[in-house]
Amino acid sequence: MSEELKRVWVAGPLIIGAGPSGLAAAVCLQQKGVPSLVIEREKCIASLWKLRTYDRLTLHLPKQFCELPYMEFPQEFPTYPTKKQFSSYLEEYENHFSIRPMFEEEVRLAEYDSTIGFWLVRTNKSEFVCRWLIVATGENSEPVTPEIAQISNFQGRVLHTSMYKAGSDFEGEKVLVVGNGNSGMEISLDLCNNGAQASVSVRDTVHILPREMLGLSTFGLSIRLLRWLPLPLVDRFLLLCSWLIFGDTRQLGFKRPKIGPFEMKNTAGKTPVLDVGTLAKIRSGHIKVVPGLKRFTNKGAEFVDGRVEEFDSIILATGYRSNVPSWLKEEELFSQKDGYPIKPFPNSWKGNNGLYSVGFTKRGLLGASLDSRKVAEDIAQQWNVDTKHLDSAC
Template identity: 70%
Template sequence: MNRNPKCVWVPGPVIIGAGPSGLATAACLKEKGVPSLIIEKESCVASLWKTKTYDRLKLHLPKQLCELPHMEMPAETPAYPTKNQFILYLDAYAKHFCIKPILGVEVRSAEYDSTMGFWHVLSNDFKFVCRWLIVATGENAEPVLPDISGVSDFKGRVSHSSSYKNGADFKGEEVLVVGCGNSGMEISLDLCHSGAQASIVVRDKLHVLPREMFGRSTFGLSMLLLKWFPVGLVDWFVLLCSRLILGDTGRYGFKRPEVGPFQLKNSTGKTPVLDVGTLANIKIGQIKVVPGIEKFTATGAEFIDGTMAKFDSLIFATGYRSNVPSWLKEELFNKGGHPKTPFPNNWKGKNELYSVGFNRRGLLGVSMDAQKVAEDISQQWNSETKHLRTEL
């Protein structure tokens, strides 16, 4: 740690994170005439999308629900953009709004000076001083690896989905995918298409829904219905349609929770799985469904039903977590790195501290947060008659 970091006064907000959340917030602020500064620990914008996603990834929702504020995706972009198409959009977005983050700056701590009324954001080489601080590092900052007995004894390859690119290196292998969310389901499908035998662990109950119903996005159609009908009725309708399209998912190892998919998402943030073809391969036995893991062995795994199986590789599709608690000790966030106040009031805390992208509503939620934050800060900015613009 540099004991004499360069102190920099930032007249507008400091935004931590140059992913979609940070870019959207900077663009919304710029549209309202408020300058901002983004600092990012990685060497590029949208680093999660560029370095920690698999090749076959496509957006699960139609592009209209994934666009950031004030800029549509190109007309030629397909309904469900690929990873690379979305990355191109993010790069074009940053260029369009002249957003130029300071890259390679990792925040070590962020503290509010109540005496002076400013935030001090400390990195190795800089201390940024600002009135407004916006946390836009997102919910997916650090990979999660569960602590399961025996994993250190396993002799094969062990990796996290963040390092998975495609199934070419796994051809001919028996691969156990731990985690049955959207990433785990899609990686299992990719492995299947690449000539590997994939098995996916399904420990808990979950909702598997078709990506589309009646030629429309299931999620988009549900959002439309939720404007007119109660969530319980919409859940009933979606589950009925899902049963007609996918059949009884419980027969294949996916038992549904007692609570409907959108009521469950509202209460816990748990997103239903949108099927893109994995279930069809499960039905014909090309992808196996296995129960929860009791422990790992040197050659494979023992499951909670007492059965055992051998595997060449393990892939943990067990998600990510926020890293905010490691450097921010303020009341807006809990120990898990999420805002204490639930949606829709999650975006603002005390002392001009804000969060964007922590409402568990994906890219649509990012846009909602960014616009609220920009509106709130712009009102304060425009009410001021004088702003310091000098570097300390």
């Protein structure tokens, strides 16, 4: 290792990532009496939320399903807290539990040294040595930019949703949104509400559900039903309610997958779209649905059905990916192909040699909280045994 790097010995676990997952892991460890150190590549906590999300973003699930361990949301917060409110909640979480991350520490390499029984984690500034390593960088570390033919030919502006802030920046423009997930649908609505002519390109099949059913959040209602009914039956109920509320979404240009929304979430990790008003705008003609994108032209795009249209701007709502394979030298817990744990939930949180993952369950903040508690419990047992041995030796 370079002699210029500052060596840091970490008494407890080293946590990579100061987003919700990393903070939750640190707090759960703290509650078990285990010290930890959090490192973060950016200058702030929750950088994805603060720096790479659009202004109108709110939590997609009710706040009670998004709370981090040991701290509730303020009672005055709405059911679906805004981006600003959630960021303030995370800041209060950090301050209340006195979590002090080391910022601007971007991990370049992490590998286990079997000769000494410790992890060596090299960043742009430091070399950390630790017995336990918790990967909490999350599922959304790096924006995904698809390879679309002749993208460089387009003369307008092209940006990923990570750079999109508000529809008011596109007032009067004709804008194509590539991607029909939650972000793509919400951004299309935001553009429409701010005077832009929005079109959303639909390539994949998708389940679109109401955000609320029967006076309850769709997610909350589903959780209740799953306590009593098998998953296929709950899926059928959700799809029936969706059809009664929205009608046949195929007539609007959306094709449903062959399997139900919860089965798809469990097997493929693909989240259904929770509609917040976009379908009404599509039905009224204010937002246009177009087929999948084939290639860019100088002034717009050609679609798979052969039609060609002109656009002023194109927004890529094409998601994010894990960057773990680029720096973690390990092949038993994390897949080198996609950067997700190889074992499915709920067994995705623990690897070998003191390696753990938090926030890779494809179940959002609720999954991260579950991971954090399991990881803290497991490490605390080892920590307490080591402490007893040290006391006996003294």
